[in-house]
Amino acid sequence: MRLALINRTGGLEFLEDHIRAACPGARLEYWPSDAAREAEVAICWDPPDGTLADMPNLRLVHSIGAGVDRILADPTLPDVPVCRIRDDDLAVAMGEYCHWATLWFHRGLDAVTRNATAGHWHRFEQRPASQVPVCVLGLGDTGRHVACRLRDAGYPVRGWSRSPHDIPGVLCHAGPGALPLAIADAQVLICLLPLTPDTTGILGHATLSALPPGAAIVLCSRGEHLDRAAVVTLLRSGHLRGAVLDVFPQEPLPADDPLWHEPGVLVTPHMSALAKPRRIVAQIAENLRRLDRGDPLLNRVDRARGY
Amino acid sequence: MRLALINRTGGLEFLEDHIRAACPGARLEYWPSDAAREAEVAICWDPPDGTLADMPNLRLVHSIGAGVDRILADPTLPDVPVCRIRDDDLAVAMGEYCHWATLWFHRGLDAVTRNATAGHWHRFEQRPASQVPVCVLGLGDTGRHVACRLRDAGYPVRGWSRSPHDIPGVLCHAGPGALPLAIADAQVLICLLPLTPDTTGILGHATLSALPPGAAIVLCSRGEHLDRAAVVTLLRSGHLRGAVLDVFPQEPLPADDPLWHEPGVLVTPHMSALAKPRRIVAQIAENLRRLDRGDPLLNRVDRARGY
Numbered sequence: 383m384r385l386a387l388i389n390r391t392g393g394l395e396f397l398e399d400h401i402r403a404a405c406p407g408a409r410l411e412y413w414p415s416d417a418a419r420e421a422e423v424a425i426c427w428d429p430p431d432g433t434l435a436d437m438p439n440l441r442l443v444h445s446i447g448a449g450v451d452r453i454l455a456d457p458t459l460p461d462v463p464v465c466r467i468r469d470d471d472l473a474v475a476m477g478e479y480c481h482w483a484t485l486w487f488h489r490g491l492d493a494v495t496r497n498a499t500a501g502h503w504h505r506f507e508q509r510p511a512s513q514v515p516v517c518v519l520g521l522g523d524t525g526r527h528v529a530c531r532l533r534d535a536g537y538p539v540r541g542w543s544r545s546p547h548d549i550p551g552v553l554c555h556a557g558p559g560a561l562p563l564a565i566a567d568a569q570v571l572i573c574l575l576p577l578t579p580d581t582t583g584i585l586g587h588a589t590l591s592a593l594p595p596g597a598a599i600v601l602c603s604r605g606e607h608l609d610r611a612a613v614v615t616l617l618r619s620g621h622l623r624g625a626v627l628d629v630f631p632q633e634p635l636p637a638d639d640p641l642w643h644e645p646g647v648l649v650t651p652h653m654s655a656l657a658k659p660r661r662i663v664a665q666i667a668e669n670l671r672r673l674d675r676g677d678p679l680l681n682r683v684d685r686a687r688g689y
Numbered sequence: 690m691r692l693a694l695i696n697r698t699g700g701l702e703f704l705e706d707h708i709r710a711a712c713p714g715a716r717l718e719y720w721p722s723d724a725a726r727e728a729e730v731a732i733c734w735d736p737p738d739g740t741l742a743d744m745p746n747l748r749l750v751h752s753i754g755a756g757v758d759r760i761l762a763d764p765t766l767p768d769v770p771v772c773r774i775r776d777d778d779l780a781v782a783m784g785e786y787c788h789w790a791t792l793w794f795h796r797g798l799d800a801v802t803r804n805a806t807a808g809h810w811h812r813f814e815q816r817p818a819s820q821v822p823v824c825v826l827g828l829g830d831t832g833r834h835v836a837c838r839l840r841d842a843g844y845p846v847r848g849w850s851r852s853p854h855d856i857p858g859v860l861c862h863a864g865p866g867a868l869p870l871a872i873a874d875a876q877v878l879i880c881l882l883p884l885t886p887d888t889t890g891i892l893g894h895a896t897l898s899a900l901p902p903g904a905a906i907v908l909c910s911r912g913e914h915l916d917r918a919a920v921v922t923l924l925r926s927g928h929l930r931g932a933v934l935d936v937f938p939q940e941p942l943p944a945d946d947p948l949w950h951e952p953g954v955l956v957t958p959h960m961s962a963l964a965k966p967r968r969i970v971a972q973i974a975e976n977l978r979r980l981d982r983g984d985p986l987l988n989r990v991d992r993a994r995g996y
Contacts, residue, residue, distance in 0.1 A: 471817065474817070474818075474843070475815060475817075478792055478795075478796055478818070478842075479796060481788070481792065482789060482792040482793070482796060482798060485785055485788065485789040485792075486789070488785075489785055489786065489789060489960075490960070491789060491957070494957050494958065494960065495802065495955065497958075498949055498955060498956050498957070499949075501944040501945065501946070501949040501950070502944065503940075503941035503942055503944070503956075503958045504958055505958045505959065505960050505963070506960070508782060508960070508962075508963045510778065510781070510782075511781075511785070535785075536781070633810075634810035635810055637808040637809065637810070638808065639808070642805055642806075642808040643808070648802065648805060649805050649810075650798070650801050650805070651801065651804075651810045651811055651812045652812065653796075653797070653801065653812050653813070653815070655815075656812070656815045
């Protein structure tokens, strides 16, 4: 089988040895090239619009991550199956990151580290976790894991998603109409939504100003979920306490971007949950075997829903 | 009953209303005063040497915290019972702080926040918790809770204490001879020991240099446990990755202390676990009732052990 590695900005070489080991019979080509154009399987992160439509033998598009928004955004995307990665380790890593960020705000460590740079000793009031409601937007594998982890740590957890979910001990809300209720008392708002036309810009002025005063946000989904001007305005007005931002429309965030130095913002380098290359490739290899045998593919994306 | 509030640097007024509410029949005096000298119960944090010996009616010394090292350090301490506070909420708060600090090092957030101040985007390798052994020194109520919490988060946890403990899923070591073994593979070393003559300076050059390269320390016990020169030397040599320090021999740490700005050190304002005044006073009030009735006192300190 012929495989093409496709990404707008390249950088997929880290997968090559793993693919050669897991798929010994496959031919591996890098986009852009004529050979890549002839491939039957596109292994991609962010394929430029039209790239996939220009592959006459294409039978499968496989994302190398949990998200497929960059792939589905191509209006010329041909009608072949699109699959994504699902990885329990990703959920665990995301749980660690979100738990860390929740403690950063809950225990005042954002202010304490700021004070430390000025040699300023100030002890803040200590609140129990039970007085710090957290809302998780997006209740897929990862969101569910994060919600349960924070619930187990003693936080009152609310969840919100497109379709109804039932998670013991988590107050789950569903649908656009329920968003204001889900976030009404959130001291920490964690965004783990898939990026779809419905969720683009969901963290805009209306949503963020509906949070209680002093709330903080943690963005681990996609940069396009956040209205950057709104968050800066609400940080400067004091309505928001802070923002831990791990994802951006353009990554890496340029060194001269003022967000790095916006008071209350912590920029992290899209590090919240990284899939191991071996794991990614094992799932792709399994789907290649299934494609070969005509068996149902794993983790196939519902293109209407967008994930 | 006459009660005296005694602390070298004052500042115990925050307890007054709670004591008046919980002990309506008691007379409350502040040291230094003749009336305080006549009290039968000394409620203290850090009484100057000789203060307690100069109280002819003294029947009970009650610490307002979990630690009694400042009280037992007085060579003239009279032979009356010494009691301390035990508070499950303290253990929970300490668990949060130590978990936060462990994630800070484990997920490279120490380096990420440093990079953020320079607008520098760099993603570090993501290690699973199972590859980050943590050692907890001190396995009292608090140490045990911290060890269990980190174990449940997936870290391989080792514990060390003076006397043997058995904690499921935690590799427990006991006694001075076992310290090198307990810390041999620790990527994060958390100190929660009581301060006694045996533990003073325990985090000196010998112990810290026996940690594996790249290890970090989290100090939540007493400043006197740490040899400050040793930690600075080993941070500068690169042997230690970092240090989160919450306690210091002199608190507040003076604004001009160079530790605030030592690369790799994060100073926090003795905030890891604060007892609620209401909780402290409820335990003291219960012991006053017991003293009155001649019943056994709660949380009485073994003066030979020091806790």
